[in-house]
Amino acid sequence: MEFCKRCLYTTAHPLGLVLDDDGICSGCRVHEEKDRLDWPQRWERLNAIVAPYRNTDGTNYDCIVPVSGAHDAYYIVHLVKERLGLNPLLVTYNRYFNTPLGIRNLANLRIRFNCDILYQNVNPESVKRIVRSTLRRFGSIYWPILAGQTVFPVQTAVRYRIPLIIWGAHQGLEQVGMFSHLHEVEMTRRYRKDHDLMGQEADDLLSGFDTLTEGDIWQYRYPDDAALDAVGVRGIYLGNFVRWDPKAQHEAMIDRHAYASASFGRTFDTYDHVDCFNYMELHDQLKLFKHGYSRVTDHASREIRHGRLSRAQGLALVRHHEQVPPRYLDRFCEWLGMQPEALRFMMDQHRNPTYWHQPSPGTWAFHGWSTRQAEMPADLPLPDAGFTATATRELDAGNRYITIGKGWPC
Numbered sequence: 334m335e336f337c338k339r340c341l342y343t344t345a346h347p348l349g350l351v352l353d354d355d356g357i358c359s360g361c362r363v364h365e366e367k368d369r370l371d372w373p374q375r376w377e378r379l380n381a382i383v384a385p386y387r388n389t390d391g392t393n394y395d396c397i398v399p400v401s402g403a404h405d406a407y408y409i410v411h412l413v414k415e416r417l418g419l420n421p422l423l424v425t426y427n428r429y430f431n432t433p434l435g436i437r438n439l440a441n442l443r444i445r446f447n448c449d450i451l452y453q454n455v456n457p458e459s460v461k462r463i464v465r466s467t468l469r470r471f472g473s474i475y476w477p478i479l480a481g482q483t484v485f486p487v488q489t490a491v492r493y494r495i496p497l498i499i500w501g502a503h504q505g506l507e508q509v510g511m512f513s514h515l516h517e518v519e520m521t522r523r524y525r526k527d528h529d530l531m532g533q534e535a536d537d538l539l540s541g542f543d544t545l546t547e548g549d550i551w552q553y554r555y556p557d558d559a560a561l562d563a564v565g566v567r568g569i570y571l572g573n574f575v576r577w578d579p580k581a582q583h584e585a586m587i588d589r590h591a592y593a594s595a596s597f598g599r600t601f602d603t604y605d606h607v608d609c610f611n612y613m614e615l616h617d618q619l620k621l622f623k624h625g626y627s628r629v630t631d632h633a634s635r636e637i638r639h640g641r642l643s644r645a646q647g648l649a650l651v652r653h654h655e656q657v658p659p660r661y662l663d664r665f666c667e668w669l670g671m672q673p674e675a676l677r678f679m680m681d682q683h684r685n686p687t688y689w690h691q692p693s694p695g696t697w698a699f700h701g702w703s704t705r706q707a708e709m710p711a712d713l714p715l716p717d718a719g720f721t722a723t724a725t726r727e728l729d730a731g732n733r734y735i736t737i738g739k740g741w742p743c
Contacts, residue, residue, distance in 0.1 A: 336706060337361060340634035341647055342509070343702055345687075347624055348528060350509040363510030364638040367576050370514060379574035383417060386497040394422040396497040399486040400442060400450070401425055402435030402608030405501040405579060407586035410446050412571055413499055421499070423450040424489050426481035428609060429460055429668075431735045433728040434595055435608020440740020445590045453485045454737065459549040461669055466543050471531050472623050472683030474665070475616050479529045480553040487520075487566060491556045496565040502572030502579075504528070508631065520568025522555050578639060579604065580720070587723060596722040598657040600629040601650050603720040610726065610734065614659035621655060622680060625688035625701030629654040636718060649713035651703045664732055 335344045337358035342350055351359045388395050398413055398421040400406035413419050425439065443450050460477050467476035486498050503518055505511030505528065512518040526534055535553035538545050556566075571577075583604035586592040594603040597613045605628075606612040613628060621627040633647030642650070666673050681697075688701040726732075728741055 334702075334705065336702075339644065340637045341626075341630050341644070341651060341702070342634055345625065345702075346509055348505055348509045348511065359510030360508055360634070361510070361638055363506060363513055366514050367578075370576075372574075372576050375514070375574045379569075379571070380417070382569060383419065383497065383499075387419065393493070394449075394495050395419040396421050396499050397486050397490050397493075397495050398423050398499050399425070399482060400439070401428075401482070402431070402438035402442070403604075403606050404608075405582065407438075407442055407590055407592045408582040409499065409501045409571060410442060410448065411586065411590070412575065414446050414448065419499075421448060422489070422493065422495060423448045424486050425450065425452055426478065426485045427452060427454045427737070428478040428482070429457060429734060429736060430478075430609045430611045430665075431738070432595075432608055432610055432726040433730040433735055433738070433741065434593055434724055434726045436735045436738035437724075437728060437741040438593055438608060440738075441591055441593075444740075451489060452737075453481065453552075455481060455552050457736070459552075462545055462549050463538065464669060465671075466538060466545055467533075468679055471533065472619050472680070473531065473616075474611060474619070476530065476533070477553065480535065483525050483529050484553055484555050487556055487561075487568070490566045491560045491564050494564050496567060498566065498568035500568055500570050502577045503570045506570075506572060507577065507635075514573050517573050518570065520570075525555070579635070580639070580641070593724040594720075594722050595724055595726045597654075598660065599627065599654050600632050601654060601718040601720055602629075602632040603722040605632070607726055610661045610732065611665060614661055615665055618659045619680060619683060621701065622684045622689065625685060626651075626703070627655045630702065642716065642718065645709060645713055646716040646718075648703060648706065648709050649715050650718060652711075652713070653715055655701075655703060656699070661732055664734070668734060 335352055337352060338356040339361045340358060342358050342360060344350055344352060353362065386395055396413065396419055398410055400410065400423045413421050463477045464474050467473045490496065490498055498520065500520065503512065506518065526532060535550040538550055583592060587594065595607045596603050599613050599617050617628045629651050633642060633650050636642040637644055637647045662673060662676065666676055684697065689697050689699060692698055
């Protein structure tokens with residue numbers, strides 16, 4: 334394992350990452366493009382790409398925009414509706430782990446931008462069966478969410494004959510420099526399977542050794558090539574044409590459109606994934622078990638690249654947050670119908686021996702990414718990363734999952 338000399342990523346990154354002769358990773362090198370590219374020219378390029386998709390007779394939407402009650406949804410809709418002047422159809426997949434704050438944010442998004450929206454609610458019993466299976470097999474409680482939120486927009490594009498889907502930033506570009514901004518990479522079935530879905534399409538979940546059936550998985554199938562070609566479906570990423578900076582973008586949306594943020598125990602970023610009770614909790618701990626790092630490393634590396642944290646400050650924040658125990662485990666067990674002891678046992682099966690060992694029964698020792706940088710002292714001072722929380726995930730409803738909600742007063 335070799336570390337980038339600038340950020341906190343290593344050559345063990347699951348998306349794939351390389352270091353150059355100076356010890357700088359591909360993700361940091363591609364990030365440097367953000368300070369070199371002519372962004373006004375890139376914006377004109379985006380205008381030219383979307384121009385043929387404008388529906389001039391008012392008989393259909395101009396594009397589809399996948400949204401949620403957090404992440405980059407507000408900024409994406411701001412660019413699409415207020416700057417490009419498009420008429421989008423918003424689509425959202427119900428992840429069932431919804432926080433009251435996420436329901437509030439999603440309702441506020443729809444109202445502020447005055448957009449039509451479609452919700453997909455897959456049978457919750459099927460979702461639970463899939464979660465049980467993917468937790469056991471892949472150590473993932475998020476497979477149906479990742480599958481649903483990446484396929485429902487594509488299915489909707491085919492169903493409503495709306496060719497253009499507009500996404501935010503491409504994960505592979507932003508994190509590890511898998512592509513250049515100038516490649517203008519677009520949505521693909523292959524990337525979704527290999528990286529979002531851990532190499533497992535919906536049909537791959539069916540097995541003689543499992544209880545899943547056709548009735549559980551059919552809604553997660555990607556449309557076939559003939560259906561995509563008939564409509565001309567394509568998905569573009571705004572991050573190729575706009576200088577992407579999640580911290581600055583969220584703060585602009587807080588000021589302009591009342592996006593609400595909340596604090597977490599396992600990271601310093603208060604803007605990301607506030608709509609889910611489990612993403613930055615149980616899901617994030619499973620990531621640490623499997624890969625030796627967690628979401629706070631992603632956040633710290635991003636802030637280092639933007640020049641708002643030093644490498645030492647980023648590492649201090651990682652070490653402070655990554656071992657914080659996840660909250661809401663009892664709520665998840667109640668939802669799934671599983672005993673907490675069974676959940677802990679199943680999670681332990683996915684601890685990667687590269688990063689964990691068991692000195693005695695019931696005791697685990699961690700030697701992941703953050704512990705392998707001996708040149709950095711253990712007592713680094715904890716910096717203020719400059720993120721603010723404007724609310725709590727629970728609002729006034731406690732920690733119960735909000736399956737469907739109309740939103741809190743905005």
